[in-house]
Amino acid sequence: MKLFRDARSVTSSLAFSLALATVRSVLLLRILGPALMGAWKSAFLLDTVGEFARMSFSRAMGMRVPVLDGRQDEGEARRLIATTGAFSLYLGVLLGLAVFCISFLPSNPDLRTAFRIMAAVTALGQPYFFLRELAAAHHFFHLITRETLIRSSIDFTAGLLLCAFFGLRGLGVSAVMAIVVVLLYLRHQQKFSFGLHLDGARLRGLLQLGVPYSLSEMTFEILRRLDVIVMAVVLGPVAVGYYGTSLLIMEFSFVLARKGVGQVVSPHLLREFGRTGSFIDAAAFYELPARLFCYVLPPLLGVGALLIGDFVRLCLPQYAPGIPAAQITMWTMFFVALHASINAFFVASNMILVIWRIFGVLIPFGAVAQFAVMRAGFGLTGAAICSLTTLAIVAATEVYVARRRCGHGLGEIAGFIGSLYFPLAISIVLTVLVDLAPFAAGWKALVFLAFYAPVLLMYELKFSILRTVRQAM
Numbered sequence: 001m002k003l004f005r006d007a008r009s010v011t012s013s014l015a016f017s018l019a020l021a022t023v024r025s026v027l028l029l030r031i032l033g034p035a036l037m038g039a040w041k042s043a044f045l046l047d048t049v050g051e052f053a054r055m056s057f058s059r060a061m062g063m064r065v066p067v068l069d070g071r072q073d074e075g076e077a078r079r080l081i082a083t084t085g086a087f088s089l090y091l092g093v094l095l096g097l098a099v100f101c102i103s104f105l106p107s108n109p110d111l112r113t114a115f116r117i118m119a120a121v122t123a124l125g126q127p128y129f130f131l132r133e134l135a136a137a138h139h140f141f142h143l144i145t146r147e148t149l150i151r152s153s154i155d156f157t158a159g160l161l162l163c164a165f166f167g168l169r170g171l172g173v174s175a176v177m178a179i180v181v182v183l184l185y186l187r188h189q190q191k192f193s194f195g196l197h198l199d200g201a202r203l204r205g206l207l208q209l210g211v212p213y214s215l216s217e218m219t220f221e222i223l224r225r226l227d228v229i230v231m232a233v234v235l236g237p238v239a240v241g242y243y244g245t246s247l248l249i250m251e252f253s254f255v256l257a258r259k260g261v262g263q264v265v266s267p268h269l270l271r272e273f274g275r276t277g278s279f280i281d282a283a284a285f286y287e288l289p290a291r292l293f294c295y296v297l298p299p300l301l302g303v304g305a306l307l308i309g310d311f312v313r314l315c316l317p318q319y320a321p322g323i324p325a326a327q328i329t330m331w332t333m334f335f336v337a338l339h340a341s342i343n344a345f346f347v348a349s350n351m352i353l354v355i356w357r358i359f360g361v362l363i364p365f366g367a368v369a370q371f372a373v374m375r376a377g378f379g380l381t382g383a384a385i386c387s388l389t390t391l392a393i394v395a396a397t398e399v400y401v402a403r404r405r406c407g408h409g410l411g412e413i414a415g416f417i418g419s420l421y422f423p424l425a426i427s428i429v430l431t432v433l434v435d436l437a438p439f440a441a442g443w444k445a446l447v448f449l450a451f452y453a454p455v456l457l458m459y460e461l462k463f464s465i466l467r468t469v470r471q472a473m
Contacts, residue, residue: 011260060210070274096123117172
C-alpha cells in the first residue's frame with residue numbers, strides 16, 4: 001500500500017538528514033567552541049514557543065485537511081488552508097519581532113547576535129512549517145523528501161563553510177539561507193500564494209483542535225524525559241552527562257518516529273476516516289505499521305544493543321559508564337514508534353483530551369518510580385529500565401484506548417497487545433543471554449539474529465506484512 005512507500009521515502013531522507021546533522025554538530029563543536037555554541041543553543045530554546053504555535057495551528061490544519069479531502073469538501077479545505085497560511089505570516093512576523101526585542105536584554109554580545117539570528121529563523125519558520133504541513137496533508141511526500149534533503153545539504157555544507165570563516169554570524173546566515181531556499185521550493189512546487197485575510201471562526205476551530213493535541217504531545221514529551229528530569233535533581237549533572245548516549249538514542253528515535261512515521265501515517269489515516277467515517281477502517285492505518293514494527297524492529301534493536309558498547313568505547317570512551325543504560329534505552333525506540341503511528345487515530349476519534357488526561361495521571365507515577373529507583377542506588381541502568389517500563393505502559397494504554405473505541409473486548413485487546421510485545425520480549429531475553437557469551441559483538445549479533453529468525457518467520461507466515469511492504473514498493 002502507498003502508506004509504506006511514502007514512509008520509506010520520508011524516513012530514508014530523514015535518516016540521511018539526521019546523519020548529516022550529527023556529523024555537522026560534532027564539527028561545529030570544534031569550530032565554535034563552548035562559548036559561541038552555548039550562545040547558539042541558548043537562542044534556540046526560544047524556538048519552543050514557535051513550535052507550540054505551529055502545532056496549535058499549522059498542525060491542526062494538517063489534521064483537518066485530509067479529513068476534508070476524504071469527504072471531498074474541497075471548498076472548505078481551500079478556505080481553511082488560506083486562513084492558516086495568512087495566519088502563519090502574521091504569527092511569523094509577531095514572533096520574529098518579539099525575539100528581536102528580547103535580543104536587547106542580554107549583556108553578552110554573542111547571545112545578542114544569536115537572538116537576532118533566531119528572530120529571522122522564527123519569522124521565516126512559521127510559513128515554512130505551514131507549507132511543509134500542507135504538503136503532508138495533500139500526500140505530497142515526494143516534496144517533503146526532497147525538501148529534507150535540500151535543507152540538510154545546505155545546513156551541512158553552507159553551515160560548516162560559513163561558520164569556519166565567519167563564526168557565529170556565518171552559521172546564522174546559513175540557517176536563514178537554508179530555510180529561505182526550502183520555503184521558496186515548497187511554495188513554488190505547491191503553487192501556493194499567501195493571502196492576508198484571516199477567518200476568525202476557522203482559526204478558533206483550529207485552536208480547539210490544535211491546543212489539546214499540543215498538550216498531549218507536551219505531556220508525552222515529559223513522560224519520555226522523566227528519567228533526565230529526575231536524574232538531574234537526584235544524581236546531578238555528571239550522571240546526566242554519562243547518560244548522554246541514551247539521550248541521543250531517544251532523540252534520534254523520537255525525531256525519526258514523529259517526522260518519518262507520524263507525519264506519513266496521520267494524513268493517510270485521517271483521509272480514510274474522512275472518506276468512510278469509520279473508526280475501524282481508519283484504525284487499519286495504525287494497525288499495519290504496528291504489526292510491521294512488532295517483528296521487524298526487535299531484531300534491529302537487538303543488534304544495536306549488542307553493538308553500541310563497542311561503538312561508544314571506540315568513539316566516545318568518556319561516556320563508557322553509560323553503556324548499560326544505552327543498551328536498555330535502545331528498546332524504547334519500539335514504543336516511541338508505536339506512539340507515532342497511533343496518535344492520529346485519537347484525532348479522528350476525538351479522544352485527544354482523553355489521552356492527555358491519561359498522560360497527566362501517568363506522569364506523577366513515572367516520576368515517583370524514577371525517584372525511588374535512583375534513590376535505591378540503581379543509577380543510570382535503573383533509570384533506563386524505569387523509562388522503558390513507563391513507555392511500555394504508555395503504548396499499551398494508547399492501544400487499549402484505541403481498540404476500545406473500535407468496540408473490541410478486553411480479551412481481544414489483551415491478545416493484540418500481547419502479540420505486539422511478544423517479539424520484543426523475546427529479543428530482550430535473547431540479547432541478554434547472547435551478550436553473556438565470550439566472543440566479539442559482531443558474532444553475538446549474528447547468533448542473536450539466528451535465534452530470532454523463527455519468530456520473524458512465524459509472524460510473517462501469520463501476517464504477511466513484509467510481503468505487503470515489498471509489493472507496495
